[in-house]
Amino acid sequence: MAVRTRLTWMQEKNLQTYFGGKQFTLLYKASVHEFSAYYLFKRCCDQGPIVVVIYKEHYVVGAYMKTSCKKEEKIPIVLFALEENTISECKISSYVPTELFHDGSRGRNDLEFHINMRKQVMTLNLDTSEKLRLPHMQASPFQECEVFRCEDLLDRRTLEGINELHERLLSAVNTYKPHKNLVPQVRILLLGPTRAGKSSFFNSVKSVFRGHVTHQALVGSEATGVSDTYRTYSIKDTVDGNFLPFVLCDTMGLHERGKGLCVDDIAYILKGHISDRYQFNSMKPITPSHCNYIHYPLLKDRIHCAAFVFDVNSVKYISHEMIAKIKAIRRQLIKCGMPHVVLLTHVDSMQLITKGDLTDIYRCIPVKHKLEAVHKKLGFALSDILVVSNYTSEWELDPIKDVLILSALRHMLWISDDFLEDLTARGNKDLLV
Secondary structure, eight states: OOOOOSSOHHHHHHHHHHTTSEEEEEEEEHHHHOSOHHHHHHHHTTSSSEEEEEEETTEEEEEEESSOOOTTSOEEEEEEEEETTEEEEEEEEEEOHHHHEESSSSOOTTOSEEEETTTTEEEEOHHHHHHTTOOOEEEEEOSEEEEEEEEETTOHHHHHHHHHHHHHHHHHHHTOOOGGGOSSSEEEEEEOBTTSSHHHHHHHHHHHHHTSOOOOSOOOOOTTOSOOBOEEEEEEOTTTOOEEEEEEEEOOOBOSSSSSOOHHHHHHHHTTOBOTTOBOOTTSOOOTTSTTBOSSOOGGGSOOEEEEEEEGGGGGGOOHHHHHHHHHHHHHHHHTTOOEEEEEEOGGGSTTOOGGGGGGGGGOHHHHHHHHHHHHHHOOOGGGEEEOOOOSSOSSOOHHHHHHHHHHHHHHHHHHHHHHHHHHHHOHHHHTO
16 A cells, blocks of 8 residues: 655645755655664665655654765754745754764754654754744654655756657657548637737747747737637648648637627538638627628538637636636537637646646646536546647747647547547548538
8 A cells, every 4th residue: 555645745846946956855754664763874875865744633844864874974954834834944063964863862852953863852942943933842743754865857858768759759640640541630619708828829839840840820918819710720740741630729718708709600611611811809799791701611611620718727717707618619519519628827837836737737736626616617637628838938949738639639639539530430421411
C-alpha cells in the first residue's frame, strides 16, 4: 500500500514553490517506519536535499537541508513554519543532523531546535519560536514526522521524456490521415468568447510546426475582439512543403448580447456554406445571395470537429447569458452529430502553477477544480475538457507547452475521425449533404 503524506496539495505546493520549484518524494513517515532517529537517517541520509515536516496539532513546522544529509557532518539548516498559505523562515546555525534529531541520548538544552523522535516531542527556544511566529515549544508533543527528498521539477530525465513525447506527437499529427481519406484535411472550428485565446491557439499550433514562434492571426485585448472575419488556416509542413492534415477555422468572438458572432451563422459554418474571409454581421446571418456563400458544399468544406475556447482564469466569471448561448450552440452541434471539446487556455498563468506542473497538468488540484467547474456549468464530459498553454509573449518555443498543444490537437483529430466514420456508416448520400 502506498504511503501518503499528510500535507494537503496546497501545503505541498506552497513549500515546493517556496524552496525554488521542487518536487517532493516521501522517504520517511514516522507512523509507518517507526518514530526513531535511527530509521529516519537510515532512509534519508545521502538522498540529496531533504525537507523534514513535523505535524503538531494545527501547526506544520519543518527543517530544510539544502545539502545532502550526512549523520556526522555539519550542514546549514533552515527552519520554517507553514500556516495556511504563509511561510515563516528562520535560518539557524549549521549542525550535525544527529544533534537535532535524536532518540534521547544526544539532546542538548542549548540548541535552537531539536526533536526527540522516541518521545515524540519537539523543542524550539524562545527566539526561534518568535521568528517563526509560533508559541514557545518546550518538549512539546507532535503527532507525525515526514521527510521528503527535494529534486528539481525538471531534471534531465524528465526533460528527455518530454522531448521523446514531443517527437512522437509531432510524428502522429504529421502522419495522420482522415478516416478512409474521405477528405484531404479535417476542419476544426474554434468558438468562444472574445479574448479567450482562439487566434492565439492557431498561432501556437503553427509555431510548433514551424519551429519558431509566429503570429499570423491577429491577437488583441479589446473587449469586442480583433476580428469579425471568418478565417480558415492551413499550415504547411516545413519538411516536404505539403499541407498538414487539418484546417483551423477561426470565428468572431461570442458575446452575451448585441455584438459578436450571430448564432444563426453557426449552422451555415458547420455545413460548409461559409467561405474563408466572410465578414460576419452580428445582427443577421449570411444569406445565399452573399458572394461568400457556398451553395453546394462538399464534405471537405464542412466542419468535422468544434472546440470551445475559454480562458481558464475566466471560467468562474462566465455569465448566465453566455452559458445559455453556449448551450444553444451545443444543441446545434449535437443535432448535427458534431463532436466538440473545450480548450482551456492560459493554464500557465494560474496561481501556484509552475512550469514543472505543466508536465502532469491534469493532476494539479486547481486545474481539476477548473475542469469540474466547466463540467458543472456547461455539461461537457471531463474527458473532453483539454488544457493548453498558448504562446502569447514568448520568443522561444518550449517543448512542455508544445506537448500540451499537440496532445489537444491529436485528441481533436481522433474525434474528427469518429465524425467521419459515423458519416460513412450513414451512407454516401449523407456525405454530400
